[in-house]
Amino acid sequence: MSHSGGRRRPPTIHDVAREAGVSRGTVSRVLNGGHYVSPAAQEAVNAAIRRTGYVVNRHARSLITGRSDSIGFLLTEPQERFFEDPNFNVLLRGCTQALAAHDIPLLLMLAGTEDERRRITRYITAGHVDGVLLVSSHSGDPVAEQLREAGVPLVMCGKPIGVGSKVSYVAADDRDGARDMVRHLVSLGRRRVGVVTGPLDTPGGVERLAGYREVLAEAGIAYDERLVVPGDYSRASGEAGAELLLSRVPDLDAVFVASDLMAQGVLTALHRAGREVPRDVAVGGFDDSPAAVASTPALTTIRQPWDRISSEMVRVLLAQIGGDDQSAVILPTELVRRGST
Amino acid sequence: MSHSGGRRRPPTIHDVAREAGVSRGTVSRVLNGGHYVSPAAQEAVNAAIRRTGYVVNRHARSLITGRSDSIGFLLTEPQERFFEDPNFNVLLRGCTQALAAHDIPLLLMLAGTEDERRRITRYITAGHVDGVLLVSSHSGDPVAEQLREAGVPLVMCGKPIGVGSKVSYVAADDRDGARDMVRHLVSLGRRRVGVVTGPLDTPGGVERLAGYREVLAEAGIAYDERLVVPGDYSRASGEAGAELLLSRVPDLDAVFVASDLMAQGVLTALHRAGREVPRDVAVGGFDDSPAAVASTPALTTIRQPWDRISSEMVRVLLAQIGGDDQSAVILPTELVRRGST
DNA sequence: CTGAAAGCGCTTACAG
């Protein structure tokens, strides 16, 4: 475009105005929707913009409008967890794309430590982003509450626990998904169905366990505490969980695992214990993450509609920035049958 | 902080000046390093800042300085590849952290399609970020050249192919790492060593293959084309590659694989073909990504120092934004021995 | 529909 390495002064609205033979106000008006502008002026300005290569200076615009025209994607969990979890990638990608369609850049903000959270909260409340997509499932996360109080538009991924009802969220129907999976296992004739739950201070932990219990009850199978072990969504916790289950109920014939990553760990432990999947033990996961297909055998799982979750998060956030009230969106899940059941 | 949901007008430099009993110029001076400010004024201003809760309006500042105080992290590859690849996560996390230490937010920019690349390039050259961390290994990527020509500070991850020499990059020593791995395999007594390469239009593809050939030559082992198959860094290509190798050289006794993810695929194929690892076939990976430990057996691999790569990328970019010339940084790798050899 | 003018919040020479 220009010579080697030199950034020359970019054209301003003033240059465009002169070029088009109109005032700067008129240029600004066509820039902002073209209301109250004659077709002739409109055209002259557009031509001038093309000729000069003008592009608006967002800083100047933001200074006036008070808006940054960017969105933050905030992670308040320890980072390892998120980066280990394939769901995170899918969500991040989906949100980036949905925002790109609106020409809105996404700022990735990682705040795994107390200290970082303080800094980021300050940064956000100072108005550097117009809204926040918050990925934090654990209850007791003060960030959500702080942002809400500061009046920052906010939408969470997953139904928040322990935050007032006044925060928007988008979530898959965890309980219903769990019901589908456990019904599937029961329909296969399995009766000693173990479960590796998610953390019980997360919605996925609580709701998926609740679905499991409901189906057991409806199938007339007694609830057995020995068949329930907690996990933390990590592969390692799935492995440990399966070992615990096997030690308590050696003849269990199915396991519902609250995430695919944990299910991978379960598979490993079952394999080591000499159990064949699905012949001896059927295994059902949750998420339909890349981990589900990478496993041997591939996992029967519950698909979370991540593409829709991310696009809905963006839609709700943008609406809220535009002045709408909070809202919650619950999306349906789907059973995907593969080799592990 | 304030009441429910209301963002009130935040304090400006003017409020601070009044509160401190000085002029706005003086406030600005302490904000920007405190040069030419008396200790007394300094202190009064700091106290006023604390009392008012003032935080600088970055838009106003940027409007003057012409800088955005933010950095872009740009991916110009098809997104699937990057999100499948654990290295990407590590790099993204590392850069975010390194930048956070400088209080600089990172904008994540995904441009997998021709169309998106055009838009993003425009966005960047318009000055919305001060510099770009570019992750694009393939040669023939026009984005790097365009950004360079527009004078945008830029540092790439991996040695660029086919871009003029005038672009900064940070890379692990691919060739040396490959040499270490192949030497290791040969030292184990293996003589029919296959290789699954990376794409040959990427530095990792070219350099790691070169290292392989060098060691074979130095060990007096004839180069055999049948032992060389190309991959694309995906798990699937590793699997296919191993199958091809086995069909051509059934008694091969080692495989050097140019990425851990591909090595996972190789493991799968070998397992299916009834070969035991490492007894029958030793397998060496590259990256030391999470995939290396997740595999069975765990992979002997070449560690890329991602933490240093990301921090060096940030350091070089910041230096360049500060006016320094381009520079290249090559970082040493390390052999990590695990169960697969 | 359009221009002239004020102002967003800050930085930076310029005089003192």
Add this chain to the structure above:
DNA sequence: CTGAAAGCGCTTACAG
């Protein structure tokens, strides 16, 4: 060391 003033590039009532 410090204040007054100009100006960064834009938007938005305000008159016409």
